[in-house]
Amino acid sequence: MDERTRLRLDVSYDGTDFSGWAAQPTRRTVAGVLTATLDLVLGAGTATGLTVAGRTDAGVHAAGQVCHLDLPAPVWREHEGRLLRRLARLLPTDVRVRAMTEVPGDFDARFSATFRRYEYRVTDAPWGAEPLRRRDTLAWPKPLELAALNAAAAGLVGEHDFAAYCRRKENATTLREVTRLDWRRDPDGILVATVQADAFCQNMVRSLVGAMLVAGDGRRPVEWPASLLTRRERSSEVTVAPAHGLALVEVGYPDDPAQYARRADLTRRLRVPAES
Known part of the structure; x- marks a missing residue:
């Protein structure tokens, strides 16, 4: 060969x-x-x-x-x-x-990764998204409170079963560890959510954003997004936020290349819920 x-x-x-x-x-x-x-x-x-x-x-x-x-x-x-x-x-x-x-030959872009970090951009300006940013920024029709968004986000950090926020696949777990989830308002007024986890299941990030936005504009209490974590099926109450506001901004890998294979082996192991 x-x-x-x-x-x-x-x-x-x-x-x-x-x-x-x-x-x-x-x-x-x-x-x-x-x-x-x-x-x-x-x-x-x-x-x-x-x-x-x-x-x-x-x-x-x-x-x-x-x-x-x-x-x-x-x-x-x-x-x-x-x-x-x-x-x-x-x-x-x-x-x-x-x-x-x-x-090295044992580097695997998917399985050697230690985290994925996404950002989601939203504007609550009454005139909507600026024309030059319309492709990557969601226009939200109601004012958003930064403190409420961050309060909603705080309850979602950690290792949880995110079944309520995921499109379930056969023989796949919805257990994930979110290591960072927070919002900031940039000087131009744009609200940016940063979401980081070891991995995500399908639709998870946009579903989390959708749940936090309705808490941020006051239509739901800030505790509501975290309350859904007790569910074991996809929640019909959660609206998936539109795709165009979301961007994958960073993928992390072990600093030592000698750890690529070990990390890949660890990732391939089936995630199972912890004993209660």
Whole structure:
């Protein structure tokens, strides 16, 4: 078997015109565009094993997405000095590969990750979102109280079963550990939620945001989002916030590359609820 080199790709994209990350035969996706461009530059099927840290949904953006792929070592040596610039010329302007880094063969963009951090942008300005930020900022029709948003967020931090906030998948757990969840109001008036966890289940971040927003505008008590954590099924009362306000901003990995494989093994273990 030919020697292969594993590469880490740091990727950003405007998710507006993508049907999410995962390749789909009849839809424009980030993985599909990236694979087609690599095939054009390197030859069809030369790059293999494209694996992403977080499979973002349709309309969700990324400033700090990470993926990995494998190339035959001779191909990487041939193209190493110019591949990034060739991709910059050929990729559409709504997706960028910002860095390509050789990593150990046991690096796994998905399973070696220690955390994913998302941000969600909301404006409660009476005129709505500024035209230049309409693609990444949700316009909320009611005034929002920062203190109420943060009070609602505080009850969601920690390890919980987030079944009320997730689209359940067969043989998958909804147990997650949220290590950070808070809101800030930037000088321009935009409210930004920062949500960090070891991993997320489908629709979880946007569902959490949707629940916190109705607490932030006073329609629900600030204790309401946390009260849903006792449920073991998806809550029909939670509205999933629109995709365009959400962006994946950072994926964390062990500082020591020797820990990539250990972290991947740990992540693959099935999450089970703690004994009561």
